[in-house]
């Protein structure tokens with residue numbers, strides 16, 4: 364069945380005890396044992412397994428085209444589990460412009476572990492080759508990246524990693540399985556912050572790891588989830604699964620709206636640069652056009668102005684909300700450098716936008732007035 368159908372049906376069935384079409388939320392922390400001590404109905408204790416989590420994981424497996432999925436309490440809980448699964452001395456490669464939360468996990472959560480990690484420009488395949496070492500075990504990549512929307516060539520990078528026996532994990536949060544199919548391009552595992560497009564309504568925090576095949580690192584992540592306890596609540600799983608039903612439609616609308624906003628900004632005299640992979644001028648456009656079926660709802664723009672004026676432009680918007688995060692129905696605008704703090708490498712005149720589901724004309728008019736009232 365096609366992906367739109369699976370988004371509505373995979374992992375769910377009509378509840379046999381009541382006929383409920385929408386799955387019930389099973390809050391029970393514990394489940395009855397059989398007389399012989401077994402759990403023939405499949406559930407024993409909700410940290411280890413829960414019906415709502417099982418439904419979500421089955422649906423995610425189906426949509427990503429993987430072998431199995433694990434739902435976590437957040438996107439960064441997936442990163443934490445991946446790192447916990449490595450051995451002392453193992454070497455990690457991550458993109459130079461990786462989601463800044465990964466650097467926080469490495470520096471703060473694992474600060475005492477002396478992790479060996481190299482941050483590499485993964486759009487440069489020679490740089491990747493040079494960064495590989497005999498101890499390299501894990502390559503994390505993220506495409507499109509945050510917030511410059513840089514594009515990594517999934518097929519090329521996975522081929523290099525495979526030759527060196529390095530496990531690849533693609534953070535596909537910005538694209539989702541609707542626009543990008545990393546497993547089909549040779550990537551080993553895919554992670555998502557389901558907080559974003561997959562949940563889709565800015566009302567639940569979660570993460571997911573989907574594997575294309577059985578491997579030890581996925582098994583260790585399963586242990587972090589079930590035994591370490593990095594689990595989403597039944598209600599979180601229910602909300603995420605509800606969001607997934609409309610994911611195919613939403614990704615189309617986000618992409619259409621973002622393309623219109625990007626074209627408007629690219630033609631605006633107060634804008635110095637627009638970073639959107641759908642624009643032919645974008646450095647990753649050719650690869651994105653090859654490996655994505657749509658360019659998504661995220662973009663960033665650099666205003667022809669200083670930091671203060673750039674922040675004033677964001678402050679002058681009325682339809683956009685000044686907030687971090689992405690992937691919900693509301694359009695968000697964010698001065699990324701000040702969110703990330705002093706160590707941020709993001710240009711001070713950059714605004715990141717998550718283009719929501721409003722009318723694109725309203726979004727364009729809003730940006731037009733905010734730019735006109737601040738930049739001359």
Ligand SMILES: *Cc1c(COP(=O)(O)O)cnc(C)c1O
Pocket residue numbers: 437438439440462464505509534536537555556557558559568569570
């Ligand atoms: C938000 C985000 C994360 C972290 O996910 P949380 O759910 O906030 O823990 C990781 N990667 C990307 C690309 C993100 O946008």
